[in-house]
Amino acid sequence: xxxxxxxxxxxxxxxxxxxxxxxxxxxxxxxxxxxxxxxxxxxxxxxxxxxxxxxxxxxxxxxxxxxxxxxxxxxxxxxxxxxxxxxxxxxxxxxxxxxxxxxxxxxxxxxxxxxxxxxxxxxxxxxxxxxxxx
Numbered sequence: 360x361x362x363x364x365x366x367x368x369x370x371x372x373x374x375x376x377x378x379x380x381x382x383x384x385x386x387x388x389x390x391x392x393x394x395x396x397x398x399x400x401x402x403x404x405x406x407x408x409x410x411x412x413x414x415x416x417x418x419x420x421x422x423x424x425x426x427x428x429x430x431x432x433x434x435x436x437x438x439x440x441x442x443x444x445x446x447x448x449x450x451x452x453x454x455x456x457x458x459x460x461x462x463x464x465x466x467x468x469x470x471x472x473x474x475x476x477x478x479x480x481x482x483x484x485x486x487x488x489x490x491x492x493x
Contacts (some may be wrong), residue, residue, distance in 0.1 A: 408440035418483040432473035447476035
């Protein structure tokens with residue numbers, strides 16, 4: 360194989376890798392957009408208003424040195440809600456892992472940030488679990 364042949368093979372491999380990376384980014388974008396549509400729908404359905412994505416924030420909530428939840432929380436601007444101008448939304452996999460659960464919390468005291476929204480949801484789930492055991 361000549362040096363020109365090697366360069367041709369390398370160039371072809373580079374094009375294949377770039378093509379794969381572009382497809383991968385496209386799939387990630389499609390998945391992200393589908394998730395945003397579902398989160399938007401959750402906010403609008405649960406709170407009876409129109410939601411527009413405002414920002415996303417990575418959140419890692421720990422307790423006793425262990426990660427309790429880690430993911431991205433989206434902040435939505437709200438139109439038509441009587442008391443709130445923002446809401447926080449995210450999803451997490453269910454215990455079986457094949458379905459997702461959607462959370463949508465209004466920005467109202469004490470829920471005043473994405474981190475506080477996640478903490479409040481965790482506390483609600485703990486209370487619900489404790490009440491079902493009693």
